[in-house]
Amino acid sequence: MEAPIVVNESSQVAEARRHAVSVGKALGFSEELTGRAALIVTEAATNLLKYGGGGTILTRPYADIDSTGLEILVLDKGPGIADPAASQRDGHSTGGTLGLGLGGIARQSHFHEIYTDEKGTAILARVRSDEPAPAASRPRQWLNVGGLSTPLAGQEACGDAWASRWEAGALWVTMVDGLGHGPQAARAAHEALRVFQAASVTATPSEVLRAAHAALRSTRGAVMAVAVIRPMLGAFTFAGIGNISAQLISPSETRRLPSTDGTVGYSVRSIREQSYTWEPGSMLAMSTDGLSTRWTMAGHPGLQRRHPSLIAGVLHRDFSRSNDDATIVVVKDEQG
Incomplete structure (x- = not known):
């Protein structure tokens, strides 16, 4: 079972960040990797309040055939992002802020994706606990x-x-x-x-x-x-x-x-x-x-x-x- 954290008001941003830190520590993350996860969740939760009308954040371990780590899934039912590519560039903002949120998520993640339309926005970000195996020794995974x-x-x-x-x-x-x-x-x-x-x-x-x-x-x-x-x-x-x-x-x-x-x-x-x-x-x-x-x-x-x-x-x-x-x-x- 997973327990997404609801973020509808500002105090829940800190709750989501604390949970990310807890999951990172349980995975044996270094201070640097735990900090990455905390920053991603903080930026995502702040964006949920500013642009998405609130939403949910799920932070959990993941395990692929060639890597393990922490996965963050962010979901809202807001108006969507008009230009997802531009929104990930530092300095781009539609809300009068510095516009560092999505760009910061991209920089701190080893892998990230965004899906957005008129039904809302979904963001997936992953922080790996270890680097993938070298290509020569890695199993072929499709x-x-x-x-x-x-x-x-x-x-x-x-x-x-x-x-x-x-x-x-x-x-x-x-x-x-x-x-x-x-x-x-x-x-x-x-x-x-x-x-x-x-x-x-x-x-x-x-x-x-x-x-x-x-x-x-x-x-x-x-x-x-x-x-x-x-x-x-x-x-x-x-x-x-x-x-x-x-x-x-x-x-x-x-x-x-x-x-x-x-x-x-x-x-x-x-x-x-x-x-x-x-x-x-x-x-x-x-x-x-x-x-x-x-x-x-x-x-x-x-x-x-x-x-x-x-x-x-x-x-x-x-x-x-x-x-x-x-x-x-x-x-x-x-x-x-």
Whole structure:
């Protein structure tokens, strides 16, 4: 579960900065890297108040195949930025300030992206805990993963969860929605993640779901989906139980992926495992029913070219519902 910090008034800027420092220290960041993260969050939070009408900031660890570090996701529903490129140049300002905010974020980040339109602005910034491996020794990675999971308003525990792992040239991804809300739903989701993480590299998505079905019998149960992508082979396998929404968006078509009826841990009559071709440039998006089933990329031109964490953040901002835990995870193939 992630807990975005709401920034609607000036005292919350300091709260967001303190949280960034805390995450940096937990990651073992040096004073210099922790300072970078604190500056990014401070500038982002200040901009939220000045230009975005308030918003949220999520600061969390990230782990890619070749680097780890701290990720900052900033979301607002303001009027958007008329000229994103100009806004990142020092001295550019539409609010009578020195105009150092977005330029400062860019300088302090090892990686950053902005997506903005009339629905609002989203900023992704990353500070690496270590430099990437030299190109000669670095694994070839074409798949990037990002997601966002939030609890029902007023709840501390989240019944949704997701995870990913690389094994033997394959990317494994799962999404789980424990029935109901609160601690018992979270317990079911965490148990399903434990089964997923412990699964053999030779297992299939349907075998993982069967193992989770056995393990979750002492819980209230969950709906769950498992996907395995083998980019070198151009192969993709998927299986789901219950109302997990999944879309495979390839350069040639968009396909909704079917799940079978049932509840993991209670009633599973059959598991239907499907295999598809994974094309360069494809994208997989999975969401729980905390997001509207009508979510679409169509109203967000250019969003698919962004990092999966930014894509997930924008879709979560625009399509999550206030009456449920809400989770979306995006896998993107960068070969296209």
